[in-house]
Amino acid sequence: MKLNQKLKEYWHKLGSPRWFYQITTNWVTFFGASALVLLVTGLVWALAFAPADYQQGNSFRIMYVHVPAAMVAQSLYIGMGVAGFIGLVWRMKLTDVAIGACLPLGMVLTALALFTGGVWGKPTWGSWWEWDGRTVSTLVLLFLYIGIYALREAIPDQNLRARASALVSLVGTVNIPIIKYSVEWWNTLHQSASFSLTEKPAMPVEMWLPLLIMVLGFYCFAGHQVLSRMRLEVLTRESSSRWVAELMQGRGMLANPAKASSTDHGKG
Amino acid sequence: MYFDSFADFLRMGNHGLYVWVAYGSTLLVLLSAFFITRSMSRSVETNIRWAILSRQAEQASGAQTKQEGGNEY
Amino acid sequence: MVGALLLREWKILLRARASIVNPLAFLLLSTLLFAIAAPQLVAEASQQASGILWVLVLFTQLLSLDAMFRRDYDSGTLEQSMIMADVPFVAVLIRIFVQWLGTGLVIVIATPVIGPLLGLSWAAVPGTMLALLLGTPALSLLGSIGAGITVGFSRGGIILALLVLPLFLPVLIFGTDIVNAAGAGLNYTAQAYWLALITLAALIVSPFAALAGLKISVEMQ
Numbered sequence: 001m002k003l004n005q006k007l008k009e010y011w012h013k014l015g016s017p018r019w020f021y022q023i024t025t026n027w028v029t030f031f032g033a034s035a036l037v038l039l040v041t042g043l044v045w046a047l048a049f050a051p052a053d054y055q056q057g058n059s060f061r062i063m064y065v066h067v068p069a070a071m072v073a074q075s076l077y078i079g080m081g082v083a084g085f086i087g088l089v090w091r092m093k094l095t096d097v098a099i100g101a102c103l104p105l106g107m108v109l110t111a112l113a114l115f116t117g118g119v120w121g122k123p124t125w126g127s128w129w130e131w132d133g134r135t136v137s138t139l140v141l142l143f144l145y146i147g148i149y150a151l152r153e154a155i156p157d158q159n160l161r162a163r164a165s166a167l168v169s170l171v172g173t174v175n176i177p178i179i180k181y182s183v184e185w186w187n188t189l190h191q192s193a194s195f196s197l198t199e200k201p202a203m204p205v206e207m208w209l210p211l212l213i214m215v216l217g218f219y220c221f222a223g224h225q226v227l228s229r230m231r232l233e234v235l236t237r238e239s240s241s242r243w244v245a246e247l248m249q250g251r252g253m254l255a256n257p258a259k260a261s262s263t264d265h266g267k268g
Numbered sequence: 269m270y271f272d273s274f275a276d277f278l279r280m281g282n283h284g285l286y287v288w289v290a291y292g293s294t295l296l297v298l299l300s301a302f303f304i305t306r307s308m309s310r311s312v313e314t315n316i317r318w319a320i321l322s323r324q325a326e327q328a329s330g331a332q333t334k335q336e337g338g339n340e341y
Numbered sequence: 342m343v344g345a346l347l348l349r350e351w352k353i354l355l356r357a358r359a360s361i362v363n364p365l366a367f368l369l370l371s372t373l374l375f376a377i378a379a380p381q382l383v384a385e386a387s388q389q390a391s392g393i394l395w396v397l398v399l400f401t402q403l404l405s406l407d408a409m410f411r412r413d414y415d416s417g418t419l420e421q422s423m424i425m426a427d428v429p430f431v432a433v434l435i436r437i438f439v440q441w442l443g444t445g446l447v448i449v450i451a452t453p454v455i456g457p458l459l460g461l462s463w464a465a466v467p468g469t470m471l472a473l474l475l476g477t478p479a480l481s482l483l484g485s486i487g488a489g490i491t492v493g494f495s496r497g498g499i500i501l502a503l504l505v506l507p508l509f510l511p512v513l514i515f516g517t518d519i520v521n522a523a524g525a526g527l528n529y530t531a532q533a534y535w536l537a538l539i540t541l542a543a544l545i546v547s548p549f550a551a552l553a554g555l556k557i558s559v560e561m562q
Contacts, residue, residue, distance in 0.1 A: 147503035
């Protein structure tokens with residue numbers, strides 16, 4: 001039962017912003033460095049070395065940015081839903097910090113996915129936009145994000161905002177598979193000429209390997225961004241506490257007000 | 269390298285505009301996110317620094333006046 | 342207690358006849374707008390009726406949702422009923438049911454009139470009524486979640502729409518398909534089952550979520 005106890009310990013600690021800040025210090029650097037390596041490698045590979053698709057030609061390369069963006073956009077929302085669930089059940093304040101951190105990136109990536117999808121569609125299948133399962137689902141995801149964004153803007157009280165966001169992101173996340181199913185079903189009825197933008201079966205290694213690298217790179221980037229923003233929010237919320245003062249001192253930022261300049265903290 | 273020449277690479281077999289717009293916007297998004305978060309980090313640290321320093325200054329002057337007040341008697 | 346609550350809600354509904362008339366009036370009005378602006382679209386043979394009808398139903402529902410909890414919220418009785426009710430969950434459910442009576446049921450009854458005005462064929466009317474009967478409760482249920490959260494906002498209308506329309510989508514999809522199938526004389530049992538399933542799922546989930554939202558809104562007062 002040692003593992004059980006350990007897990008309980010971690011769970012309990014997760015409620016502590018200070019512990020969270022300390023433990024994520026290395027993670028942020030790790031994710032940041034990984035993201036850099038993976039994305040640079042992936043981008044170069046996708047653009048210059050991967051083969052073009054037999055039917056689509058070089059516009060196929062857009063897949064290497066469209067698919068990761070869409071995947072991460074959806075994962076971020078589901079992450080918000082999970083955080084919302086944990087927040088509602090266990091009343092952990094960090095979950096609201098998580099939701100706030102995921103929201104802007106998720107929204108932007110969803111918009112990017114829609115945009116790159118359209119740019120991909122024009123040369124490949126002749127139109128900027130087709131109403132099919134994928135486009136509708138992604139558009140709905142964008143509205144789910146905008147809904148939470150508008151909600152958070154409308155509630156000034158931090159505690160109430162947290163609860164409302166948690167509730168809405170949870171409901172939205174539960175709704176995602178339902179929407180996906182029903183939209184796909186709708187799609188089979190309204191099948192247009194374009195085929196879905198999912199990877200065709202049996203993509204050769206030269207094609208899916210750079211895709212995998214790009215996907216991993218995007219996830220690492222998202223991890224880096226979300227953790228960074230969470231850490232910032234934690235510092236802000238806990239700014240009057242002692243551990244933050246000690247932290248600032250440790251970084252030499254409280255030494256001399258006149259001397260202290262904006263130090264470069266790399267990817268922190 | 270899939271392409272024969274750099275010119276070919278840029279043209280992307282006629283799809284150049286689309287590919288570069290897509291990749292360009294992606295890069296724009298990623299870099300913007302990174303730099304915006306970084307600038308947020310700087311301003312948060314500055315704000316907290318000043319908040320802590322001013323609080324410390326308050327406490328210091330508060331202690332001082334207490335001392336001086338004590339000497340009144 | 343349930344009986345007392347139902348009676349109270351029924352009385353309120355009867356007194357505020359606007360809550361029944363308004364949705365109906367809106368539906369008729371928008372039908373008129375379509376008939377004027379796009380007569381080909383609502384012509385008998387155009388077969389767009391299913392989509393237009395359902396979208397109008399969704400909008401009608403949105404308008405009605407906005408006011409669902411508002412009067413009680415403003416007067417403070419919402420807070421009271423949540424504190425005093427033995428089972429607030431049931432109170433919310435009853436409120437949703439009564440809201441449905443005033444919107445969804447009214448729409449179902451009005452279908453033989455509105456449907457053909459939008460170009461729906463007579464053959465499709467029974468199927469359409471079934472689809473609406475199965476689907477509008479889901480709309481009321483799911484909508485109450487958004488209504489609960491946004492009742493405290495002064496300009497909650499658009500946020501309500503943003504929150505609630507994604508929830509409406511599955512109902513819209515299956516609902517329109519039933520109407521289309523009914524119009525074409527095809528079998529729509531499968532879709533009907535799905536729609537009923539969605540409503541059942543909404544029935545299980547919505548009161549809790551709506552209640553949670555209401556609690557938040559009450560604390561915002």
